[in-house]
Structure formats: structure tokens, C-alpha cells
Amino acid sequence: MTKRNSLLSGIVLVLPLALASILVLQPTRAKGAPAASPLEVQVDNFTFGPATLTVPVNSTVTWVNKDDLPHTVASSDGVFKSKALDTDDKYSYTFSKPGTYGYFCSIHPKMVGTIVVK
Numbered sequence: 001m002t003k004r005n006s007l008l009s010g011i012v013l014v015l016p017l018a019l020a021s022i023l024v025l026q027p028t029r030a031k032g033a034p035a036a037s038p039l040e041v042q043v044d045n046f047t048f049g050p051a052t053l054t055v056p057v058n059s060t061v062t063w064v065n066k067d068d069l070p071h072t073v074a075s076s077d078g079v080f081k082s083k084a085l086d087t088d089d090k091y092s093y094t095f096s097k098p099g100t101y102g103y104f105c106s107i108h109p110k111m112v113g114t115i116v117v118k
């Protein structure tokens with residue numbers, strides 16, 4: 001009886017600590033260094049960089065326009081399309097299916113890029 005009670009009180013003591021450490025550790029991790037490979041495509045000097053980005057399924061890719069004139073991000077087969085992005089504007093799309101997604105800038109169609117989703 002006594003043994004069981006002390007085991008129970010042990011659990012009662014440890015459980016809140018475990019929960020607290022989860023709560024404390026989560027934000028710390030989120031605040032820490034960005035993910036090893038930021039899923040970001042920089043639009044600069046009429047170029048998408050990297051031109052080809054490979055990401056896991058369910059990744060959200062963000063395009064950032066670093067050029068001083070507008071660009072768009074338009075999927076070749078109409079899966080996604082941004083509005084015209086001014087300088088420092090961002091556009092994000094989440095890829096929920098594997099595949100190869102070619103895209104271009106509808107203002108400057110020679111600007112092309114590819115997202116490979118695996």
C-alpha cells in the first residue's frame with residue numbers, strides 16, 4: 001500500500017514536470033535557428049533561386065521578390081499562381097502531392113523554376 005502510494009505520488013510529481021518541460025522546450029525550438037533548409041525561393045535579377053528546389057510532401061514553399069520590379073509565380077499547369085509581387089512581397093504555396101511543378105513569371109515568361117515534391 002505504502003509502496004503503491006509513493007509510486008503514485010512519484011508519477012504525480014513527474015507528470016507536471018514532463019508537461020512543463022514540453023511546454024517550455026517547444027517555443028525554444030521554434031524560436032531557434034531556422035530549419036536546416038529554408039523552403040524559400042529568392043526572386044532576384046530575373047532569376048528564381050534555387051532554380052530547382054526539392055522538398056518533402058506537405059512543405060510550404062515561400063517565394064520572396066528581392067528584385068526592384070514586380071514578378072509573379074505561376075505554375076505551368078495552373079496549380080498555383082501569385083498576384084504580382086512587389087519588392088519584398090512574399091507568396092507561399094503548400095505542396096500536398098508529390099510531383100514536379102514547373103513554374104514561371106507571367107510578366108517575364110523566360111523566368112522559370114521547378115519545385116520537386118517527394
Ligand SMILES: [Cu+2]
Nearest residue numbers: 071105107108
Ligand atoms: Cu518577372
